[in-house]
Amino acid sequence: MKQNSLHVGTLAKGLRLLRAFDESHVSLTLTELVERTGLEKSAVQRMAHTLHVEGMLDRDPDTRRYRPSHAWLELAYVYYWSNPLISRALPKLIEFSRTVGETVNLAQMSGDHIIYALRLPNHRTHFAASIVGRRVPALATASGRVMLATRSEAEYREACASWPLPAATPRTITDRAVVEEDVVAARRNGYAITEAQVLLNEISLAVPIIGTDGRADAAVQVSLSSLAYDFDRVRREILPVLLDTTASIQG
Amino acid sequence: MKQNSLHVGTLAKGLRLLRAFDESHVSLTLTELVERTGLEKSAVQRMAHTLHVEGMLDRDPDTRRYRPSHAWLELAYVYYWSNPLISRALPKLIEFSRTVGETVNLAQMSGDHIIYALRLPNHRTHFAASIVGRRVPALATASGRVMLATRSEAEYREACASWPLPAATPRTITDRAVVEEDVVAARRNGYAITEAQVLLNEISLAVPIIGTDGRADAAVQVSLSSLAYDFDRVRREILPVLLDTTASIQG
DNA sequence: ATCTAACGTATCAAATAATGATACATCGAT
DNA sequence: ATCGATGTATCATTATTTGATACGTTAGAT
Structure with a gap:
């Protein structure tokens, strides 16, 4: 799977979770994330948990759906300053x-x-x-x-x-x-x-x-x-x- | 380092690279990333490489500085739809x-x-x-x-x-x-x-x-x-x- | 109200994939 | 042209991710 030794697969997988969201998929359950990323259920479970703890994904405590967090806006803020x-x-x-x-x-x-x-x-x-x-x-x-x-x-x-x-x-x-x-x-x-x-x-x-x-x-x-x-x-x-x-x- | 078994340290580290950028640090060299994240040089090397390949960081081929990529704006776009x-x-x-x-x-x-x-x-x-x-x-x-x-x-x-x-x-x-x-x-x-x-x-x-x-x-x-x-x-x-x-x- | 299938959560042995020390290459300042 | 600093490449070690599986929980149907 890894092409050269500098490629960190775990990080790349985590980013795939973020990319699973788009304008017609604004909130996703665990199983939806599994479908859209093509990753193993266990992997998605861990990645989603980590992204949540790290503040990159919000989570509805009732529906258990993951959503983009405010951090997604903060990144845009930094981009603006960078350009x-x-x-x-x-x-x-x-x-x-x-x-x-x-x-x-x-x-x-x-x-x-x-x-x-x-x-x-x-x-x-x-x-x-x-x-x-x-x-x-x-x-x-x-x-x-x-x-x-x-x-x-x-x-x-x-x-x-x-x-x-x-x-x-x-x-x-x-x-x-x-x-x-x-x-x-x-x-x-x-x-x-x-x-x-x-x-x-x-x-x-x-x-x-x-x-x-x-x-x-x-x-x-x-x-x-x-x-x-x-x-x-x-x-x-x-x-x-x-x-x-x-x-x-x-x- | 890991608190519970669901925490994926590698992913969390990768996110720290993204957070190393802010309005007064809009582009960073490898060593600056090392300083600002507190991670090992080798880890930063791999993470930065991966983030670049995955399109999350741009890179100036001359100065070799990493910069936020357009992806940082795309995330904001999805956030807007999600809310x-x-x-x-x-x-x-x-x-x-x-x-x-x-x-x-x-x-x-x-x-x-x-x-x-x-x-x-x-x-x-x-x-x-x-x-x-x-x-x-x-x-x-x-x-x-x-x-x-x-x-x-x-x-x-x-x-x-x-x-x-x-x-x-x-x-x-x-x-x-x-x-x-x-x-x-x-x-x-x-x-x-x-x-x-x-x-x-x-x-x-x-x-x-x-x-x-x-x-x-x-x-x-x-x-x-x-x-x-x-x-x-x-x-x-x-x-x-x-x-x-x-x-x-x-x- | 009860059942049941789908979904989310927790666990653990196996081995892969990240680690980090080190050596090498390249750059840029003097 | 030299030297220190920065970036790149390598590799044995082992910690960490992995993924199969079993267990809870939820929500929808009857």
Whole structure:
């Protein structure tokens, strides 16, 4: 089982318990943990007990279900401090959010997904789009495409060919050639704009935050209702302010 | 070392590595990890390696420093889904934040601290007050006091006598009798208001979210500049809206 | 109210997998 | 270029995890 002698299997197993929780499995019994981790019952028993004692899992004394603890939030707190981009971007995003009155996100590349690291929801934003830490396939998002557009041609072509691209909505573009065209367009324009790729009636506009090496690992994305906006209006009213914002973050 | 046979020491040690990071230690070398965890060099080497391979720690290939990974944000995402209060409160808080235009927080009791689970910053909010997961000694905050006020007399007296109460600012009240008086006042009034307990020039107003058992494990807190507001104005302008908000969350 | 199947808890001998001392390699400061 | 500090690799020892099993407990059905 262990590949090299530095791999501590027991620790890896413990982490599997944590990963067994997700947005549709927010609390788990012992046997559910056994099913979802594929580990032995005894092992799960010990790991869950340890995680509970160590404060990583809460436990309902009546139902005996395990739940994520506050520690899961504390870890996010430390992450925020650890990433200097976050503290640079946040005040600018707050200001931007107030100016345009729409939902504003900071997205970071994370493998072949993007992860939302900061989110400033507005009154129309639904729950899933209001909370940080959500991962979405990069190719399906304006943020992902605009970040890819700052990479080399080899890189973005490889990504467009192989990264996941599930059909989240009936209108999701699953033709990879079209996605690649959009990346090329983003490269030319300096922004990407999509509609109904992840959520119906949602327009997303994203501009990259370009690092010193010319590559972007982050992007600022605005989400708008397609009932209130069309692409033209987004380009006229939102894009200029967004470009100012990202420029000020890059310093 | 192990207390009972269900305790998996290896897993507990791995978690200590994660806890070695905090807001003033956002990246750590191997030897720093050894110092901060008190574990053997070899153990830290293996644990850090495993956490890296499992995606819980990033690593700078040049400096060889370990850093929190995106996974730390993903855990927060799951936590949000796991706590039904969060999804009930968030839309109301967004609306409230827009109405009053000030920083709005959802605080939860976490042992003898409170933890900020939701934060809607405004343009004046500084970084530390903008990000979720921050823990603050409960007695020092309006939220903590107003939650204590919903507990039994025995409980809140015990808390006022023994919970931590560090002098965060020159004006922090460290007289526990005064704190207890404030809890009693909160019990009578249904809200708590503090000034300069955690941060100078900051007024905090908090109202509890009371559960079916009459006890509060959460509170909504508004933070205001004492340069712009005094207690009277807060009570007149903010408090009524805040009471409406918490009432609507309790449903 | 009683039964029963599913779930959670406790125990223990076996042996695997973590341990930690040490040696080697690499880095970076002077 | 040298030296001290930091990171990496190795291996025999044994403490620790393992996992099968037996025992309690719960909740749902009749």
